[in-house]
Every structure is written in C-alpha cells, then in structure tokens.
Amino acid sequence: MSALQSISGKNNAPGSESYDVVVVGAGFAGMYMLHKLRGLGLSVRVYEQGGDVGGTWYWNRYPGARCDVESMQYSYSFSDELQQQWNWSERYAPQPEILRYANHVADRFGLRSDIQLNTRVDRAAFDESENSWSVATSDGRAVSAKYVVLATGCLSNARTPDIKGLSGFKGQVYHTGHWPHEQIDFTGRRVGVIGTGSSGIQLVPVIAEQASHLTVFQRTANFSIPARNAALTEAEREAFRAKYPEIRRFAREEARNGIYTEMPDRGALDDGDDERRAKYEQRWSRGGLTFMSVYNNLALDKAANDTAANFVREKIAEIVKDPQTAKLLQPNNHPIGSKRICVDTDYFAAFNRPNVTLVDIRSNPIEEITANAVRTGGKDYQVDALVLATGFDAMTGSVAKIDISGRNGQTLNQKWAAGPKTYLGLMSAGFPNLFIITGPGSPSVLSNMIVSIEQHVDWITDCIGYMRRRGFEAMEANTVAEDHWVAHVNEVAHTTLYPQANSWYMGANIPGKPQIFMPYIGGVGVYRQICNEVAAKGYEGFAMTAAETQKMAASS
C-alpha cells in the first residue's frame, strides 16, 4: 500500500496529506511501531529529525560509545529470524554496530519508504470536531492523522549547560549527544571533558590515548563497574540463541529491569562480611550492570547499599595510584545505583596516566570558559578542544520541544509545567489519540529499553486494533486514573533509595525543571501485568468514544 493510501478512506489530495498514524522518531521505538502498524493495514508516516534511522545511536557517536546492556539482550525479540541471524561481535555492542543493526532492521523490514528523514515535527494540534491531529513539520507541510505516537526517546535532547564564556571559546566544542559524523582526531591536542556520567566515563579512556593532555572536570563522582567487554565467540552466540525463548520470556515477565539475570533471594546483611565480599568480587569480575542484583535490597536499604558502595569505593582506591585523585573519584553523595550506574573499560585506570588530570568542580565550580581555557579555583586549564559530556534533558525534553495542544487548546507543556503527568506513561489526559512510547511514568530508562519499547508498541497496536474493530474514534486517559498512577509512581519511588540522588531521573540536572521521579520503578514484569489487565478490562481508566457519541454530545 502506498503511504498515502489510507484504509480510513481519507482524501489524500496534494496539500491535504492524511495518515492513520504519524509516528515521531525513527529510533528503535519508531521503527518497530511502524512495522506493527503496517500489520494492521494502517497508513503510517514516520518523521525523523536525523539524517538516518537509529535515534540515540545516530546522534551519540562519541569515541567509546557503547550500550551498557549486553548486545544479545539489547536487540529486538519480535522476529526470531532476526535474532537468530544477526551476529553481534562483542559482549557490549559499540555504537557503529548498533547503528548498522538499526539500518539492517530498516532494510530487512522495508521500513524506509514510510520514514521521512531530516524532518522535525514542530507542532501537533488535536481537532476535537474531527477527532484527529494536525501535524506541522519542519519542511513546511501540514498533515492530518487519527493518531500520533511520540517515539521521541528518553535520552535524545542533548543539553549544553549555560557556562559563562562558552560561546567565546576559540577551540572546538563537541557534545557527546550530538557528535559529528567525521572522525575527530585528538592526537596532540589538549582536551577538556566536562561531565562524568556514562558518556564521559566511556570516552575518557579513549581520548586519553590520543590527547597530549586530557583534563577531566568532575562535578559528581559516579559509581562504575568494569564492563569486561570481549569479542563474542560463535559458540557463545549459539548458546544464547538456543536459550532465547526463556531469556526473552524472563526479561519481559520476571525481571525488574528487562535483563536476564539471577534473581537474588537474599539481602546484603543476611551474609557475613567474607561471604558478601566474595559475592561482590565475583560480580566485579563478571562485570556489568547486574552488579546491582547481587542482593535483593541494594536499592531499598541504605545499610545494605553501603556495603556495595564501600566495595566499589575500595576498588577505586586499589586501581587509582594517587590517593588524592582516588579520593576524588570515590562517589560520596548518593547511594550506589540511585544514579544510573556506569559500565566502563579502564576508566579509573586512565587517571594513572601522566597525561590525565582530574579537576574537582564541585568544590570549585567552573568560573568561566575563556578563549582557550577553563577557569576554576582561580586557575586556567588550557585546552584546544572541549567535550561536553553533560547529558540530556531526559524523558520529557524531546516531547517538550514539540508544540502539542490537546483539548481546549491546552498545551502539553502547560499541563506538565509542574512535572509530567501520564496514565501508565502511555497517554496524558486531555490529549486524545496521542501515545507516548516509554514515556515518563513507565519503566523506560530503568529497564533494557528495547524490552520496554516492544511492550509499549505491542500494547499500542493492540489498542488501536481494538478501537478500530469496535468503531471507536478517540481514546484518552481519564484524569482520576492518571492521578492515581502518578501518585503510585511516586509512592513506589519513595520506597527506594533512588530519590536520594540528584539525578536526571528526578529532572535534577536541568535548572528549574520540576523535581519528581519520572520512571516507574515497580519493574517491567509487574508493569506489563498492569498494562495487560487494563487492556483485558476494556482499557480501564481510559475513555473511548465512538464517532456518533461524539457528534451527539456536540449537538446536545
């Protein structure tokens, strides 16, 4: 079917393009959404701001960029042929390989014909009389669609901090979340890196090998676990593939974070010192994010958490030779795991190199950036190039950039001024037929994103199919259900240690952003069950309206 032939029978004359669904974004969420909606026979247009598919993996091309979830698990499960045939080369896939995978999926499933690249969605307004959305794009077009799906990603709105003098810096400035396509060679250059989250921690060891001198400006020391990355052998891939049905089932239904791993049945304080230490040592040697699942109470009990945090602090002190640098690198202002734990390759060891300096900008914040230096503590650190590894306006930033107006002209930004409000992270009351994939209020960034993406896409597809079969024109979250859900998300978060950190989960990295805990922490298995029950009860908590009801209501 051509993109313009809608089965809804709408007129697609030039100047009045109309689709059943407009999807915003062609990352992993947008691509799978398109694939599934085509299965319903719908006309779909995907708009993607980037020059190709891949979403966050299209933009985050900095040296050392990799996924922190293992490649065999950070991959689609919807096609068994795909998961059986794709050969991941390493335990943790590097960014270029993930991007190749995204391109392979686009080609394999013939997705490109319905994806319009280099095009932003600027505005979307709900037309209450038609029960449809008018969507304005950066190429000056206006299209209409019955549904809009925001597949805009949680970590896609790169954030450049407002640092005095930055615009007057004479060297090159790069942002990890918006990295140039050409190879950047730092050989022989003095480089400054601002930011020590996952991105900074991944790129520091790589740039340290090239730069004549690397100065790392650290505001918050982070916990990081060695990745122990290595090439995957064919035998390892085969063993994994043979177990895929169970691995995927477990990740979807039982795991909290969408990752197949052991489920601990003990708390950290149930073991004696020696036994606990041995378990931490074993996980440290294995490497990766699952360090946090040694025990079942590390995210809940501060005393338990301290045992893991102390272990990692000791490891840092063992690796880093200069005691003062080691001390600065030891995180001390948040429980381990309450900020996204990092996974690194030789990050701490990089500080043993003579060409790497760590500068504490917590005690002495950056005063200004001059033409060729970063000034802090009254001292100028000369640099030829600056790398901003300063993160994203996470979870809501990309949605907020689109001017979205729902019922009665209310904008989503107005509604979310005090923090995002959604029902199940999927819809926001007052914005009918507008779905969000991995939105605030869903497990999203606390999970293996692809597991959460597939669950949301499947749910949305089923929901649209249900509406069409029963003749419903519009669907929207009801306010009471939404308020309950927002309260529940908040309540669950506050049973954990997560809110104790000034993290981007809380919006704390953006000056002025309301601080509420955005992702749902109840776990992907529990969350999936809730979503399934809602659907089984005829989409409880959502209101669906048929065309006739709408018209009758309007004329009465």
Ligand code: NA7
């Ligand atoms: P993060 O995790 O948000 O890290 C950003 C880093 O930049 C963090 O160390 C910040 O310190 C620092 N930062 C931010 N603004 C400033 C200013 N103004 N001055 C100094 N330092 C600053 O982003 P990443 O890109 O590393 O990772 C994002 C996610 O991508 C990651 O969690 C994975 O899921 C993948 P702060 O901690 O705020 O003190």
